[in-house]
Amino acid sequence: MEDIFNKHCVFITSTGRTGTQFLAKSLSQMIEDCFSVHEPANVFFRDLKKWARDIKRFGFYQMTVGQFLPSKSMCKLSTYRRIGKISDEKTKEYIKGLRKQILQETKESIYVESSNHLHGVIDLLQEVFPNSKTVFIIRDPRTWIRSALSSPVYLLYKWGDLSFLEMSMRPYHFKDDPYFKKWKSMSRFERYAWYYNKLNTFVLKTMEGRKNFKVYRYEDLFITADKEKKFLEFLDFSSRFDDGFYRNYTFKPELLNKKLNSSADRYKISHWKNWDEKMANIMQNHCGKLMQRFGYGNEPEWVKKLSNKFEQEFA
Numbered sequence: 163m164e165d166i167f168n169k170h171c172v173f174i175t176s177t178g179r180t181g182t183q184f185l186a187k188s189l190s191q192m193i194e195d196c197f198s199v200h201e202p203a204n205v206f207f208r209d210l211k212k213w214a215r216d217i218k219r220f221g222f223y224q225m226t227v228g229q230f231l232p233s234k235s236m237c238k239l240s241t242y243r244r245i246g247k248i249s250d251e252k253t254k255e256y257i258k259g260l261r262k263q264i265l266q267e268t269k270e271s272i273y274v275e276s277s278n279h280l281h282g283v284i285d286l287l288q289e290v291f292p293n294s295k296t297v298f299i300i301r302d303p304r305t306w307i308r309s310a311l312s313s314p315v316y317l318l319y320k321w322g323d324l325s326f327l328e329m330s331m332r333p334y335h336f337k338d339d340p341y342f343k344k345w346k347s348m349s350r351f352e353r354y355a356w357y358y359n360k361l362n363t364f365v366l367k368t369m370e371g372r373k374n375f376k377v378y379r380y381e382d383l384f385i386t387a388d389k390e391k392k393f394l395e396f397l398d399f400s401s402r403f404d405d406g407f408y409r410n411y412t413f414k415p416e417l418l419n420k421k422l423n424s425s426a427d428r429y430k431i432s433h434w435k436n437w438d439e440k441m442a443n444i445m446q447n448h449c450g451k452l453m454q455r456f457g458y459g460n461e462p463e464w465v466k467k468l469s470n471k472f473e474q475e476f477a
Contacts (some may be wrong), residue, residue, distance in 0.1 A: 166265040167258065170407055171273045171294040172400045173287050177361050178278035178316055179309040180380045185272040186276040188417045193401050194409040198274035202264050204237060205229055220263065229328060233297070236260055237329060240282030244364070245328075245335035253283055258291050272409055281361050285368045293403055294374070297396070298365055301459045302379035303449040304434040310354055312430045319353050331360065351431070351441065353396060355448035360453055374404065390415050392408045435463060442467035 174185055186200030203220045205213055217225045221370045228234030233256050234244045240247045248256075265273060275306050280287070288294055317323050333339040333356070341348070341356055348356070364415045376399055382392040394413055402408040434442070446459070447467055453459040 166262065167291055168293055169265055169268070169269060169273050169291070170403050171275070171291045172297065173276065173279035173280055173284070173288075173291075173294060174222065174297045174299065175284060175365075175379075176274040176299040176301070177279050177281075177306060177310075177358055178318075179306055179313060180278075180301045181211055181384055182276040182278060182299070184384075184417075184420070186274070186339075189274050189397075189400065190270075191278075191417065192397060192414055193272060193274075193411045196272040196274060196401075196409065197268045197272045199264070199275065201236075201277040202277060203260070204235075204276065204277070204279065230329075232256055233259060236277065236283075240279050241329060241331055242282070243286075244282030244331055247328075250286060251444070254286055254290050257283060257286065271407075272401070275372040281365055284373070288372075288374065293405060295400065295403070296369070296372075296375045297400070298375070298377045299380050299383070300362055300377060300452070300456055302456075303355065303445060303453065304458070306380075307351065307354050307445070308429055308431050308433070311350065312428055318357060319350060326357040331357070337438060351450070352444050355445050359448045359452060384418060387419065393418065437467065439467050439469055443469075 172189075175184060176182060183200050186198050189198040190196050203224060205216075205218055205225060213225065221228075224234045230238060232248055232253075234238040236257075239253060240254050241247070241252075241258070243253045261275075282295060284298070287296055310318065320331055325332060333341040333345050336342075345353070366377070376396075378392070378396060383389060383396060386392070388415070393415075397411045397413060401411045434445075439444075442464065446453070450459070459465070
């Protein structure tokens, strides 16, 4: 029997709040003979039905206590590997253990996993799954932070993400991080800006020049006028593999108009156009290089907020 880890796979990851849940629910409707899933074996406190189904599927232990162990939780494994607490060989062993069951149960010829918990192991995926492709989605940090801070399901640095649990990376996990001493005094807004820069920079640097890896802007897939053209490119990339294997796909543009996991009309912070100079400069300080690289922040009203007269003590 063919090794289950040779199955043709597509892994989609990001900081979250980038349409990953939409992709998980939609790609199986567009790509022939495809099974797509969003963050398997991960706890969603606001979706108890899914939690109950996953307990039945993966077991009570993995879906409770196991969520705090790198061998049972991709979230924990990704963070541990990212901060250097676990070796690459052990990480690959755990990745296999975490995905063996779902791959065995997947009868479709393409397995798609969309999850923001893969960032810390992203460079090891092709070693574990040789017939795989990886997609990374990046979003304008100004709209990302507004969505992330407002979402009730995005728990980064919120009530359940206590530091001693080590579920999310923080400056003190990294040698010489300039925000180590400042972290406790930083607002949640600034902590999110730090996280956005840290995670995206790590992934882009780690995956630079790698084969079968592509970066897409969230805006190009879901918002801009030519989003359908870009989404077709994404579908083509996700359905054709180097060994000649491919599956047909049918683009369904009507699905792009559906909103999934949206925090619209419930935002806790205003649109960036209404930010004061301090918020704009905090964002620019942390994320400016990435914004420039991906074409964000060129609006005259944004540039105007970045006054040279504004002074703030940055670490």
